[in-house]
Amino acid sequence: MIKKLEQSFYLRPDVLKIAKELLGKILVTNWEGIITSGRIVESEAYKGIIDKASHAAGGRRTARNEIMYGLGGFSYVYLCYGIHHLFNVVTNLKDAPHAILIRALEPIDGIDEMLRRTGKKKLDHTLTRGPGNVSKALGIYTKHNGIFLSEERLYIVDDGNQYKRNEIIASPRIGVDYAGEDAKLPYRFYVKGNPYVSGKK
DNA sequence: GAGTAGATCCTCT
DNA sequence: GAGGATCTACTCA
Numbered sequence: 001m002i003k004k005l006e007q008s009f010y011l012r013p014d015v016l017k018i019a020k021e022l023l024g025k026i027l028v029t030n031w032e033g034i035i036t037s038g039r040i041v042e043s044e045a046y047k048g049i050i051d052k053a054s055h056a057a058g059g060r061r062t063a064r065n066e067i068m069y070g071l072g073g074f075s076y077v078y079l080c081y082g083i084h085h086l087f088n089v090v091t092n093l094k095d096a097p098h099a100i101l102i103r104a105l106e107p108i109d110g111i112d113e114m115l116r117r118t119g120k121k122k123l124d125h126t127l128t129r130g131p132g133n134v135s136k137a138l139g140i141y142t143k144h145n146g147i148f149l150s151e152e153r154l155y156i157v158d159d160g161n162q163y164k165r166n167e168i169i170a171s172p173r174i175g176v177d178y179a180g181e182d183a184k185l186p187y188r189f190y191v192k193g194n195p196y197v198s199g200k201k
Numbered sequence: 202g203a204g205t206a207g208a209t210c211c212t213c214t
Numbered sequence: 215g216a217g218g219a220t221c222t223a224c225t226c227a
Contacts, residue, residue, distance in 0.1 A: 044219070053219065064212060082209030084220050101219060132220050142211085175219055198220095 001160045004150055010072030010091045015098040018091050019045040020189050024163045025156050027105060029138045036113050036138050038105030038128050039161070042190040042197045044173045046088075046099045051187075053179035056097035067146045068097035075154060077135070077145040084132030087140050089149065089156070103131045103174070103188070104196045105138075114138070125195040167192045174198065 005025065012018060020043075028037040046054040055065040055078075067076045068090055076088040076099055092098040105128040107114060114127055114137035128137045135141070140154075147154050170186040177183050190197040 046219075055219080060213095062213070078219090079209095079211055081218060081220055082211070086219060088219085099219095103219090126221095130221065173219070178218085 002157055005156045005158055007071075007073040007148075007150065010089065010149070011093060012072075013092055013096070015045045015047050015091050015100060016187065019043045019100045019187070020168055022089070022100060022102075022156070023168055023189060023191055024161045025158055026108060027102060027138070027156050028109075028154070029140065030153050031139050034110065034113055034139075036107075036110030038107045038134075038138070040102055040104075040156075041106050041194045042102075042104035042188070044101040044103055044189075045187040046101065047187065048092075048096055048098050051179075051185075052182040053173060053176035053185075054097070054099070056099075057179075061097075065097065068099050069095055072098070073149050075140075075144060075147045075149060077140055077142050079142055080132070085135040085141050086131045087135045087138070101131055102134055104129050104190070104194075104198050105134050106194065106196045107137070127196075129196050130198040163191055 022040050022043050025040050026037050049056050049059045056068050071094055072091040074090045076090050080086050088099040088101050090099050107128050111123055118136050128134050149155050169190055169192050171188050172184050173188045
C-alpha cells in the first residue's frame with residue numbers, strides 16, 4: 001500500500017506528532033525524470049514563534065521564512081553556513097510558522113545518482129546522514145523553496161512501514177545552542193539504532 | 202577516538 | 215558587515 005501523503009497530513013496543529021509520524025515515510029525527488037528517494041529516519045520540529053531556535057522565533061517574518069507562515073505541505077529550503085542546503089517541511093495552518101527539518105534518510109532509489117551528486121565512491125552511512133548531506137544527495141537547492149509537496153517533482157509517500165513507539169527516540173536538537181533553554185527541548189526524533197542517524201556512530 | 206578549525210555565501214542588522 | 219537549524223578533515227593522543 002503506497003500512497004502520497006495528503007495535504008491534510010501537514011495541516012494538523014501538533015508539529016511534534018507530525019515529526020514523529022514522518023519517520024518511516026519516504027521522501028522522493030524527481031528532477032526531470034531522475035528519481036531519488038530515501039526513508040526518513042531523523043527529523044527535528046521547529047514550533048513556531050515561541051521556539052527560539054526557529055527562524056520564526058518571536059514572530060520574525062522575512063522574505064526568507066515567509067513560506068513558513070503559509071499553509072502546511074510546502075517545502076522550506078535555505079542555505080546554511082554558505083555551504084549546506086537544509087530541507088524542511090512546513091506544517092500547520094496559515095500564520096502558524098511550524099516546520100520540520102529532515103535530518104537523515106535511509107537511501108532507497110537512485111543511489112547511483114546520489115553517489116554522483118555527493119562525489120562519493122560507494123554507499124555508506126554518510127551518504128544521507130545529516131541535513132546538509134540529505135539535500136545534496138537528493139539534489140535539493142534553494143530554488144526548490146516553496147514547492148507544494150504533492151507535485152510530481154517533490155513529494156513524500158507512505159508505504160505502510162511504521163516504526164514502533166519504542167523504536168523512536170526523542171532528544172535535544174542539534175546545532176541550536178544559541179537558543180538558550182529552548183535548545184534543550186526534546187524536539188528531535190530518530191530511529192533507534194539506525195546507522196544513517198546523525199550525531200553518533 | 203576526541204577535539205578543533207575552516208569552508209563559504211545568503212540573509213538580516 | 216556579521217553570523218548561521220553543518221560537515222569534513224586534520225591534529226593530537
